[in-house]
Amino acid sequence: MQQDSQTPRFSTIRLIYLREMRDQLRDRRTIFTIAILPMLVYPLVGMLMLQMAQFTQQQPISICIVGSENLPGDPALVIDEELNPALLKQPETVRIESRNPADMAPDQIDATCQTWIRDGLFDAVVIIPSGFDPAANAATTQGDDGAPAPETKDAVASNGEATDEEHSINDRESSDVPEIELLYSVASDQSRVAGDRMQMVLDRWRSLWVKERLIREGVDANALRPFEIESRDIAPESTRRAAFWSKLLPFVMLVWAMTGAFYPAIDLVAGEKERGTLETLLCSPALRSEIVWGKLAAVTTFSIMTSLLNVVSMQLTATFAFHQLGLSQGNAAMGSPPIGAMLWLLLALFPLSALFSSLALAVAAMARSSKEGQYYLMPLMMVTLPLVLVPLLPGTTLSLGTSLIPVTGMFLLVRALVEGQYSDALLHLPVVAMVTFGCLSLAVRWAQRQFENEDVLFRDGEQWDLGMWMRHLWRDRQPVATVGQALMCGVIVLMGLFFGRLMASQPHTWNDLAIAVLLPQIGMILAPALLMSIVLTTSIRTSLRIRFPQRGAMAAALLLGFTLHPTYSQLGYWIGEIYPMSEAAKEAIAPLMELLNAQPLWAVIFMMAFVPAICEEFTFRGFIFGGLARNRGGLRAVLVTAVMFGFSHAIFQQSLAATVMGCVLGWIALRTGSVLPGIVLHVTNNALSLSVARTTLHPELFDSWLGFFLRQGADGNPSYQPIWIVISASLAVACLIYFSLFHDQYADDDEIQKSEREWIKSQESQAAQAAS
Known part of the structure; x- marks a missing residue:
């Protein structure tokens, strides 16, 4: 792996940029995809919609009335084999046909009618x-409108199956x-449309x-x-149009920004591999970082x-199409996109396009x-x-929580700006900018690391064979897992936990809870x-990273567990x-807390703190961390294992906190080169959480010496005293500084390098024996 220690030069980046732009602009396929296709797609789609609109008409439906001779004559439902024009604006769109129930067996009427519907x-x-005869029941029965009226019962024959309302006419009498x-x-x-329209007709007939009936009884009909x-919509026309386009335009912009970044990235990396020009570029005096930035x-x-041309083409097409269809006058929300929306989209487009481009470049380097x-x-x-689709969900608004989600926060920020909510947008702008540029820096770093690793750039292209692959796994084993094996282990663990939780049932006893906790921890993690x-x-x-750390690491981890909690x-x-947390989630957790509070504290700590810490640390900071940390991938190992560790928790709020704790555990594992300090910190943190929660059963403890550390909140839950939070945070920072003084074990890990040297020596001796 080659790493750059020099600062990238702008002049070199500019030369590489101009070279790549010139090569791409010479490619007719790129020009067609980027420039011509967006300008043609939306006008063609708009023209097609205009042509199809000429043939759009209300489809006629066929209705069978069984027992039409039993209908009252005033008001009439059917007049001359057609629906009463007073009940439907276009009665000719409904074809009525009457059938006499006397021609069918009484107990076969429902089955016969369902057969007619199934057969079309x-x-x-x-x-x-x-x-x-509704009038016969006028004295005892009151209809929905405050007077005697017939009832309408829906019997939905879905897929031809009989419904619960299936019975004969004699039963209904x-x-x-x-x-x-x-x-x-x-x-x-x-049939569904026919049912809806007929339900509307029957409701109008009942109201009529x-x-x-009221008029005949001398009652004023206006009493109904x-x-x-x-109702009046007070939103101005511009605001209504902004509300409509603020949901559609960012979605289109982000999707095309992603698509427009991927295909050029493939040609700039994988395409150059095929043409054999990437090697020439890598051998040039340009730094790898300069190549990546260019x-x-x-x-x-x-x-x-790509994104701009698609949005502009959509705007022009929508303007002419809505004007042609008359929607811009009849419905203000369907007018052309406002110009202000386009300007806000342009501002958000640059960082998001750079983010998608860096991800596409890193992924294309693997091809x-x-x-x-x-x-x-x-x-x-x-x-x-999914990050683009989340803002489209009903009720999703810009808040502190949503602004922390990558891409989603920027989407909602743009939507707030388009809708004119400038105060909310300005309030959450720093958080959205911090998250966006943080993700952008990580993506660029990943792309740069891909170009620095020649094993990724120039992988062999032979066909994959299962038998040879299995023999390779066993024959070419190494002291620690590879990156692929580590990622595969994480995926297996997360998938096992996902399906295990779906099959798990609510525990009702302590034994059930023990099985629900220990089985996933031991069997799935x-x-x-x-x-x-x-x-x-x-x-x-070595693969689980079981080794004694440097002197003082275990004590520092124990102290950090107490001060960090x-x-x-x-x-x-x-x-x-x-x-x-939703009320449903709180109700689901309440029985579990009752089971835990009914058991001795030592048993709860052993099952909920000690066992999970052992299993999770050996898996995430052991096997997975060791594979990801190879080839100076310490930061990769810390972040990926923290995210996997967070996803392993079922509750969303707990997953976020666990991800942060996973970063601390991963950093300590990186500095010490051992999984043992992380186990000590993990056990201490979990045990303190369980112990503090147990104090709710003994309120008198808050009046003792524990009152210096803990207090009882207004909701009855314990929390730490503010002064102790400040003091403990200072001590925790001191512990972290102490760990930073440790030698980076993955910069020069003697034990792992010794094992690797022994493995290489054994491979060379085996090859020599085979050659002799």
Whole structure:
């Protein structure tokens, strides 16, 4: 691996940028994808929609009325085999056909009607029982509108299955209220629409029947509607248009920024591998960082161009299309996008395009060919697309919690600016900017590390064979796991936990809770790492990083566990304020807390603190960390294992706090080169959380010496005293500074390097014996 220690030169970056831009602009496929296609897609789609709008019309539906002779004559539902024009504006769109129930067996009427709907003979069926006379029940039955009225019962025949309302007409005659049964099938769009339209017609007919009944009884019909409700939208036309386009334009912009970045990145890296020009560029006097920045600038340029051209084309097409269809006058929200929205989108486009471009460049560096690089597009989009879709969910607004989510926070910030919510946008701008540029710096660093690692750039392109791969795993085992093996272990653990939680049931006893905790910890977290260390490595002790750390590390880890816990608890409180836990989650946790409070504290600490710390540390800061930390990947190991450690927790708020704690545990593991200090810190932190929570059962403890450290909040939950939080935080910082003085074990890890040298020597001796 080659690493640059010099500062990148702008002149060299500029030369590489111009070279890449010139090569891409000479490619006709790139020009067509970036420039021509966006300008053609939306006008063609708009033209197609205009053509299809000419043929759009309301489809006629067929309705069968069984027992139409039982309908009252005033007001009439059916006149001359058509619906009453007073009940439907276009009665000709509904074809009515009457059937006599006397021609069918009484107990087969429902089955026959459902067969008609399934076979497509009718879209919906209305069954009128014999002797249907709403007026006969006027003295005892009150309708929905305050007067005697027939009832309508929906019987949905979904997929042709019989419903709970299936019975004969003779059974319906015994009901106190006359009932009209409407049958349709939600499995068919035509039948569902027919059911909805017929339900509307029957409701209007019932209301008309009630109104005429009141008039005949000498009651003012206006009593049914004593007042009217007038609703007015006070939002200006520009605000309504901004509210509509603020959800659509950022989505389109981000999707095309992602797509526009990936294809040029594939050609700039994987394409140059195929053409054999990447080696020439790497052998030039240019630094690897300069090559990355030059290529990144070129990819970002194409990403911005693609996104802008798509948005501009959409705006022009929408302006002319809405004007042609008359939507801009009839519906102000459907007008052309406001110019101000485009300016705000342009400001947010630059950092997001750079972020997507750096991710695409790093992923494209792993591809051995352009064909392979295209396979990586879908996984990359599946990872980033949910971050774009979250703001489209109803009720998602810009807040402190959402502004901490990458891409999502920027999306919501742009939406707030487009909608004119400048105060909220200004309030959350620092957080969104910090998260966005933090992710951008990490992505650029990842891309640069990919170019510095020639094992990634120039991987072999031979076909994969399962048998040879299995033999290679066993024959070429190393003392620690590889990066791929470490990531695979993390994926197996997280998938096992996911499906295990889906199959788990609510524990009701202490034994049930013990099984629910110990089985995932041992079987789904520790077991995969232990098995993979046995099968895939030559040394279990080295792969799990079981070694005695430097003197004082264990005591410092114990002290850090005590001093860091107040800050960790305060962090959990802040997370709970930003992302409040739902009432359903609190109700689900309450029985578990009752089970824990009913047991001795030592048993709870052993099961909830000691066992999870052992299993999780050996897996995340042991096997996985050791594989990811190879090739000077210390920062990668710390961040990836922290994220995996956070995802291993079921509760979202706990996952966020665990991710932060995972960074601390990973950093200590990096400095000490051992998993043991992390176990001590982990056990101490978990034990203190359980012990502090147990104080709610003994309120008198707050009046003792513990009152200097703890206090009882207004909600009854214990919390640390503010003065102790400040003191403990200072002590925790001192402990972290002490750990920083330790030698970076992965910069020169004697034990691992010794094991690797022994492994290389054994491989060379085996090769010599085979040659002789």
